[in-house]
Amino acid sequence: MTATTHDTHDAHHHGPPPGFFKRWLFTTNHKDLGVLYMVFGLLMFFIGGAMAMVIRAELFQPGLNLVDPHFFNQMTTMHALVMIFGAVMPAFTGLANWLIPVQIGAPDMALPRINNWAFWLLPAGFVLLLATLFLPGGAPAGGWTMYPPLVLQLGDSFPFLILAVHILGISSIMGSINIVATILNMRAPGMTLMKMPMFVWAWLITAFLIVAVMPVLAGAVTMLLTDQYFGTSFFSAAGGGDPVMFQHIFWFFGHPEVYILILPAFGIVSAIIPTFARKPLFGYSSMVYATASIAFLSFIVWGHHMFTVGMPLAGQLFFMYATMLVAVPTGVKIFNWMATMWQGSMTFETPMLFSIAFVLLFTIGGLSGVMLALAPVDLQYHDTYFVVAHFHYVLVTGAVFSIMAAVYFWLPKWTGHMYDEKLGKWHFWLSTISVNVLFFPQHFLGLAGMPRRIPDYAVQFAEFNMISSIGGFVFGLAQLLFVYIIVKCVRGGQKASSGVWEGAKGLEWTLPSPAPYHTFETPPAVK
Amino acid sequence: MNQNKLTRLFVASTAALAMLFSAGAAAESDWRRPWGVNLPEGVTSLSQVAYSMHMLTFWIVTVIGVAVFAGVFFSVWKYRKSQGAKPATWHHSTTVEIVWTAVPFLILLGIAVPATQAMIKMEDTSGYEMTVKVTGYQWMWEYEYLDEGIHFYSRLDRDSDRARQRNPEIRPRDVEHYLLNVDNPLVVPVNTKIRFLLTANDVIHSWWVPELGWKKDTIPGFVNEAWAEIQEPGTYRGQCAELCGRDHAFMPIVVVAKTEEDYEAWVAEQQEEVNGDVAVDDDDLSDMEMDDLMALGEDVYDNQCMACHQAGGEGMGDMFPALAGSDKVLGDRDEYKSILLDGVSGTTMQSFASLSNQELAGVLTYVRNAWGNDDDGGDVFQPADVEDAR
Amino acid sequence: MTEETTIQRRSGGRTAAKMALVAVGMFGFGFAMVPAYQVFCEVTGFNGFVSNEASAGPGDMEYDPDRKVTVEFVATVNGSQPWTFRPKQSRMEVTPGELYTAYFVAENQYEGSTVSQIIPSVAPGTAGRHFKKTECFCFTEQRFAGSEQRKMPVTFFVDPALPERNQTVTLSYTLFDIRDGDLPEYDEEAAELHAGAPQSAD
Ligand SMILES: [Cu+2]
Numbered sequence A: 001m002t003a004t005t006h007d008t009h010d011a012h013h014h015g016p017p018p019g020f021f022k023r024w025l026f027t028t029n030h031k032d033l034g035v036l037y038m039v040f041g042l043l044m045f046f047i048g049g050a051m052a053m054v055i056r057a058e059l060f061q062p063g064l065n066l067v068d069p070h071f072f073n074q075m076t077t078m079h080a081l082v083m084i085f086g087a088v089m090p091a092f093t094g095l096a097n098w099l100i101p102v103q104i105g106a107p108d109m110a111l112p113r114i115n116n117w118a119f120w121l122l123p124a125g126f127v128l129l130l131a132t133l134f135l136p137g138g139a140p141a142g143g144w145t146m147y148p149p150l151v152l153q154l155g156d157s158f159p160f161l162i163l164a165v166h167i168l169g170i171s172s173i174m175g176s177i178n179i180v181a182t183i184l185n186m187r188a189p190g191m192t193l194m195k196m197p198m199f200v201w202a203w204l205i206t207a208f209l210i211v212a213v214m215p216v217l218a219g220a221v222t223m224l225l226t227d228q229y230f231g232t233s234f235f236s237a238a239g240g241g242d243p244v245m246f247q248h249i250f251w252f253f254g255h256p257e258v259y260i261l262i263l264p265a266f267g268i269v270s271a272i273i274p275t276f277a278r279k280p281l282f283g284y285s286s287m288v289y290a291t292a293s294i295a296f297l298s299f300i301v302w303g304h305h306m307f308t309v310g311m312p313l314a315g316q317l318f319f320m321y322a323t324m325l326v327a328v329p330t331g332v333k334i335f336n337w338m339a340t341m342w343q344g345s346m347t348f349e350t351p352m353l354f355s356i357a358f359v360l361l362f363t364i365g366g367l368s369g370v371m372l373a374l375a376p377v378d379l380q381y382h383d384t385y386f387v388v389a390h391f392h393y394v395l396v397t398g399a400v401f402s403i404m405a406a407v408y409f410w411l412p413k414w415t416g417h418m419y420d421e422k423l424g425k426w427h428f429w430l431s432t433i434s435v436n437v438l439f440f441p442q443h444f445l446g447l448a449g450m451p452r453r454i455p456d457y458a459v460q461f462a463e464f465n466m467i468s469s470i471g472g473f474v475f476g477l478a479q480l481l482f483v484y485i486i487v488k489c490v491r492g493g494q495k496a497s498s499g500v501w502e503g504a505k506g507l508e509w510t511l512p513s514p515a516p517y518h519t520f521e522t523p524p525a526v527k
Numbered sequence B: 001m002n003q004n005k006l007t008r009l010f011v012a013s014t015a016a017l018a019m020l021f022s023a024g025a026a027a028e029s030d031w032r033r034p035w036g037v038n039l040p041e042g043v044t045s046l047s048q049v050a051y052s053m054h055m056l057t058f059w060i061v062t063v064i065g066v067a068v069f070a071g072v073f074f075s076v077w078k079y080r081k082s083q084g085a086k087p088a089t090w091h092h093s094t095t096v097e098i099v100w101t102a103v104p105f106l107i108l109l110g111i112a113v114p115a116t117q118a119m120i121k122m123e124d125t126s127g128y129e130m131t132v133k134v135t136g137y138q139w140m141w142e143y144e145y146l147d148e149g150i151h152f153y154s155r156l157d158r159d160s161d162r163a164r165q166r167n168p169e170i171r172p173r174d175v176e177h178y179l180l181n182v183d184n185p186l187v188v189p190v191n192t193k194i195r196f197l198l199t200a201n202d203v204i205h206s207w208w209v210p211e212l213g214w215k216k217d218t219i220p221g222f223v224n225e226a227w228a229e230i231q232e233p234g235t236y237r238g239q240c241a242e243l244c245g246r247d248h249a250f251m252p253i254v255v256v257a258k259t260e261e262d263y264e265a266w267v268a269e270q271q272e273e274v275n276g277d278v279a280v281d282d283d284d285l286s287d288m289e290m291d292d293l294m295a296l297g298e299d300v301y302d303n304q305c306m307a308c309h310q311a312g313g314e315g316m317g318d319m320f321p322a323l324a325g326s327d328k329v330l331g332d333r334d335e336y337k338s339i340l341l342d343g344v345s346g347t348t349m350q351s352f353a354s355l356s357n358q359e360l361a362g363v364l365t366y367v368r369n370a371w372g373n374d375d376d377g378g379d380v381f382q383p384a385d386v387e388d389a390r
Numbered sequence C: 001m002t003e004e005t006t007i008q009r010r011s012g013g014r015t016a017a018k019m020a021l022v023a024v025g026m027f028g029f030g031f032a033m034v035p036a037y038q039v040f041c042e043v044t045g046f047n048g049f050v051s052n053e054a055s056a057g058p059g060d061m062e063y064d065p066d067r068k069v070t071v072e073f074v075a076t077v078n079g080s081q082p083w084t085f086r087p088k089q090s091r092m093e094v095t096p097g098e099l100y101t102a103y104f105v106a107e108n109q110y111e112g113s114t115v116s117q118i119i120p121s122v123a124p125g126t127a128g129r130h131f132k133k134t135e136c137f138c139f140t141e142q143r144f145a146g147s148e149q150r151k152m153p154v155t156f157f158v159d160p161a162l163p164e165r166n167q168t169v170t171l172s173y174t175l176f177d178i179r180d181g182d183l184p185e186y187d188e189e190a191a192e193l194h195a196g197a198p199q200s201a202d
């Protein structure tokens, strides 16, 4: 496939440049950057995971057992920031970098140099953010939602937090602009929009969401900064501002952000299920429309995070109805995946197992979301462990499971080796069982009255918390196996064919495994 | 609505049972218990509406969830390659897709109707009979009865406070209502529509008692309203539900609902305490014995100061400085008094001017003499000294 | 073929520029939400909004002289500075369309002079825009001498357009101590005691 017609072309080497630093620091190659993003995401997954372990250990039994409440608050705050901006978003961006060019038959991303900058901003942002852990007053502890006036009590970590959010925001905006530019301009001839793989579609929509809402978050935190240091009072009642306004602006970003964390997952699962069901994706065009309408609705539902702030009735009703509507396109997606499996010819390799678990467990998160949409009952659910259970079903068994499925699915294409299927299955079953032990009891805790973000609780919550913590520890340990499987697969293993999976369809599977450093320098023909 | 009828029947019968077993005193509700898995039906019409909406939706989503699981498991069992399944090639069906867009939409519509009715009811505070103002503080609550002239602070009870320290003297499991008990509960009458006005002193908090059916944010500079009409005498416990800093977990809420007569008696007692009984009031400026001051001071310290400045006065980090051996504690008497009376602006040290002269004298004396601070030998603060500094 | 890829790349730059413009626009949109929110609150009474500017008197508005509405007054001190602040009357029966005066008493329990800003809020929020103040101590900063106690008037009327279902309107004031960095001496020293503690918003 790799044509040798570009010998005159200086920019096109046929392998990575020699030297570790030269290759990784200055690389503009989409595959290299994809790998960097994913390795970074994995590293952050473990840092954020370590924080989760501290949280679950403190909550193992009632009483203040291990850490100070202030440090506990730092852990919950940083866990969220690290997992959202450090683990899940970079992992998805890494997948996008690696896969979108090869799925649409492009030689690279549209803006390779910007791609490099976008990535290297990430470690810079996280060095700033994680450094706050070593400041005298500790890391940010006001929740990842950064509500004023509480966030203004942070002390030294506050400017670090704001700067880090700015840097991470710029990084993801640059990455997303690049993705949009690539998808809209770099497709191989014949690759019409409605022929694109679902993963590409999902990312196109996600990238638009990121470009639309990350700047709003940047605006909100800038206002926090000027309130703190430059005498403005956007959010301070004393100067005629309103702390609730921050919540409006934040959630205008925050709800679409939730879909930024899940739409790429929809794309991944829509690639994997047809492969292992050996049957085309059911309702491709309705999948596209459903994704687009979820993205549209995400802009008008933010108020469901704020039913308790004292909104007037009309506002609450509007946000309730709009939120309930989200269930319709989301349901369409789930039913379409079910229909794809129906009358297929299924095998259950690890990526398929993770994808099936995704469909089922994401459904649980979606259904508890329907319950949370109801304003009159949300006044009970809000800010309890019921909410914690809900969003972890969506983000862990949703987003994170899809990333794991994707890694197993495309790992042979990346490395040229098959991963250890037996260990993969072990990883799957350990993760799936423990994650339910971890998060399912949290529904009960929330309904039984346990608020979220507390380091200590009434004795009545002891039993379910202990169960949840045990699930958490097992889930954490199971992820070490994940790393072992990846490392083992990178090092060697059974040679992978170019198609890898029997039912695999799409341009990336026409490439040899591992895919060469430069691919599709000559656009492939798309039927 | 059948669901409603059933719920009402259930509520009525459990209420009757509860009446049988409790003598009408401030009974503990049996909703709070280990292994609890569900929302309370609660003791207000709002909590019951929320509960029935919750159960209705719960059953609907459970049926949908079971259907999805069943469908997937059926496919997994039936259409496996190892069983010789041959893949079909169809990938589209407009009819089916319209059906599974329309049906969920109609189900949602069905839920939206009662949800809307419930919302309208919740927002209607008209016809209230009394007003209680709730103010959130880092980390306690202030209650003000607008017409009765009653006003007090409500903090984590002393036993819970002792048990929630690192290396505590008593274990959490040995404390009754650990982290769910306060020194001064909010006392209200049953069968009375109470309007709550909610605001905050510093950051946003959220006032939540599950058995009343709602939580509402308390926002500095703004006032929110909500209401409750409690049907059963009893003790109902809740917690702050909005992250509000270090001790967010340690500012519980206790509502004691009394019969109308018991409530009247309680009000009279409170008002008498404010107007008549001066023993605990600021007017008594007579000198106290050192021992009494130290004992009272230790009490006050344990309740008010220990959470931040720690049991041995060793403080905690930069935010909560040590008091043992502190220059400020052992330095100028007036300056030392002013720290307690005025607080220290720009820090978490608030003003404790709301304490009585005796309590302040006690705690000033105690801190000046405890943990080896008494080298100069018995430096005493009397109530009159405090009054002078006010 | 090579030609084609280069053509594609050029237009990629154009798309990127457009998207960058969108991003910049959305950054501005975040800020635009501030005035938009204020207008929105004014119109809908969202979040207890009540204007902090003097409105014209009722003039000769048409109103029902028999209608009665209860106005409740509450006062809150923000932060930990030593103040007392309370309404002189806990409630008043008013007829919408007529002018009334209520009093609040604030006392600076601190020996130095200081400045406060008092912020109004109305519950239910939707009644906020029907609550009009012609004169109020909340319109400007209030300076207090050391240990000064002051009775302060607010002259108001309730717009007859207030919906029938609103039988009670609560007027809540929150007092913020807004003195600047020039804290009197003993406070500064005391602040040293808490060196490293987080600074408040101002
Ligand atoms: Cu949301």
Ligand SMILES: [Cu+2]
Binding pocket: B136, B137, B139, B204, B205, B206, B240, B241, B242, B243, B244, B248, B251
């Ligand atoms: Cu709180």
